[in-house]
Amino acid sequence: MKKIVKFGVIPLLIITIGLMVYNYPRLNIITGFAAKSVCSCTFEAGRDLASIEAGDNDINPVYYAKNVVNEEEKSVTSTVFGLKKRKAIYKQGVGCVLLPEDYKNIDFKPNRKISNKKLPFPYGNLAQKDTLFFNINYQVLQNAVDKAFDKEGEQLKRTRAVVVIYKDQIVAEKYSSGFNKDTKLLGWSMTKSITNGVLGILEKQGKINVNQTNLFPEWKQDNRAKITLNNLLQMNSGLEWVEDYNNISDVTKMLFLADDMTEIQLNKPLVNESNNSWNYSSGTTNLLSRFIRNQFQTHQEYLDFWYTELIDKIGMDSMIIETDISGNYVGSSYAWATARDWAKFGLLYLHNGNWNGEQLLNSSWVHYSKTPTNGSNGEYGAQFWLNAGGVYPNVPRDLFSCNGYQGQHVFIIPSKDLVVVRFGLAENPLFNIDQFLREVTSAIQ
Structure with a gap:
């Protein structure tokens, strides 16, 4: 039994070492991608770590990264097997930024002039006008939109959002689970x-x-x-x-x-x-x-x-x-x-x-x-x-x-x-x- 374990562990160890040697020059990029992605998805899009790692960072070899979210600091730190630690931090108005080793402070951000226009979508913040177009086959359109999404249990098309606008009106709209009209x-x-x-x-x-x-x-x-x-x-x-x-x-x-x-x-x-x-x-x-x-x-x-x-x-x-x-x-x-x-x-x-x-x-x-x-x-x-x-x-x-x-x-x-x-x-x-x-x-x- 010990020989079986021994001969089973050695190939696994060799494979692990091989992967490390191959990917080591890329680790800064891997952990940089991971930290930046998790930071933005967390603090810009308001999503949870599990969904981000499963749906955004599930790219080989990015999925090897371990990501730690600091809610108080609004930062994310990522490593691969404890190596090449990278950190991204969120600043309002600027988003998430990967930090250099000599980081001090981000002291810039844009000034914005967001106005609450009392007009229907798309020109204001009110609901769009209730409009029916007689030249649209709404059933055919909805079927086309539905087919853009995976069926339950599938991971093929991986569509998250579809919006169709005709003559300035939303005529079809759909989101996958975990996403909606307010998700960035x-x-x-x-x-x-x-x-x-x-x-x-x-x-x-x-x-x-x-x-x-x-x-x-x-x-x-x-x-x-x-x-x-x-x-x-x-x-x-x-x-x-x-x-x-x-x-x-x-x-x-x-x-x-x-x-x-x-x-x-x-x-x-x-x-x-x-x-x-x-x-x-x-x-x-x-x-x-x-x-x-x-x-x-x-x-x-x-x-x-x-x-x-x-x-x-x-x-x-x-x-x-x-x-x-x-x-x-x-x-x-x-x-x-x-x-x-x-x-x-x-x-x-x-x-x-x-x-x-x-x-x-x-x-x-x-x-x-x-x-x-x-x-x-x-x-x-x-x-x-x-x-x-x-x-x-x-x-x-x-x-x-x-x-x-x-x-x-x-x-x-x-x-x-x-x-x-x-x-x-x-x-x-x-x-x-x-x-x-x-x-x-x-x-x-």
């Missing part, structure tokens, strides 16, 4: 489209234009000075970047190791020809956040602008964009809001930048945002994804969308007057977007 949800890379919106407002104000060059003083001595704002917006700058979430790469080092996330892409060399080398890069969007910061004399003006001119202006009261420890908005990845508030952002673009009579973005900016960039096969515009190339063959080609990691989406379909929001933990093709949207759009004649 992380958009991941949908945040990139928010960054587009902030730049669009600056463009309307005449402060920037997409063809300008010499974007950063750090580039003035080399060919990077020729990179245009358009090149950055369309992910076509030619700058070196590796977007790989499964390994130690530029994007994982940026999100889980960097104190200033705007510097990583800034310091990368030019390795390809601008406007001829489309390469998806979260670093580029955080570089755009730095560009936005440079348009203001003070850091406080930069922090306030995103809210006063866009987020609070269209009543996305629940939204928060988290910062890094240096106070830069993580414009690539870290916006949180309810599904309904995410839908409002979609409506702004559906209406060509007009919000209840006020033109926040030039209609030309919206058109520009959904114009395909060179080399993307009609799949990408300016911080928006497109269906111009027919990636969803049974969905209208005029669809454009905010897309995020693990299947977060705000789909905008002008020809159908539709905004469709979907949050979940499974991406296409595990969650079949083409089928889902085909069934939703078929319900509207």
Whole structure:
């Protein structure tokens, strides 16, 4: 019996040591992801640790992390087998921030102007008008929405929220267990489209234009000075970047190791020809956040602008964009809001930048945002994804969308007057977007 135990323990020990050796260089990233995720889900979304670990941190090898929540300090500490401890702390207005070893204090936050407008949804805080559309087959629509969710006992589609808005009215809405209309949800890379919106407002104000060059003083001595704002917006700058979430790469080092996330892409060399080398890069969007910061004399003006001119202006009261420890908005990845508030952002673009009579973005900016960039096969515009190339063959080609990691989406379909929001933990093709949207759009004649 002792020999059986001995020979059973030794292979297990070897496997454990092997896993440790393989993952040790990644432990800082693993524990950084774990601490940041648990912190935000706890203190932004109001969820419990068990559901977060089972539904958000169940990614190999993140699930090895042990997470400890400190309710009093509003922090989370994560380790893997007691190694590489990382800590994230929540600060109101800023969200959860991963802390460096020499952390002192977070002394910045945006000023917000949230107004309680006595108007029906989506333009105010009152219930929407009771409207029935005779061209909608509500049973077909509800069936399409129901099919987007797992049946009891399944873990396939992993949808958490769906909101369908037609002609400014919610015509279908559903949430999985543990989520509701007031639950904040992380958009991941949908945040990139928010960054587009902030730049669009600056463009309307005449402060920037997409063809300008010499974007950063750090580039003035080399060919990077020729990179245009358009090149950055369309992910076509030619700058070196590796977007790989499964390994130690530029994007994982940026999100889980960097104190200033705007510097990583800034310091990368030019390795390809601008406007001829489309390469998806979260670093580029955080570089755009730095560009936005440079348009203001003070850091406080930069922090306030995103809210006063866009987020609070269209009543996305629940939204928060988290910062890094240096106070830069993580414009690539870290916006949180309810599904309904995410839908409002979609409506702004559906209406060509007009919000209840006020033109926040030039209609030309919206058109520009959904114009395909060179080399993307009609799949990408300016911080928006497109269906111009027919990636969803049974969905209208005029669809454009905010897309995020693990299947977060705000789909905008002008020809159908539709905004469709979907949050979940499974991406296409595990969650079949083409089928889902085909069934939703078929319900509207």
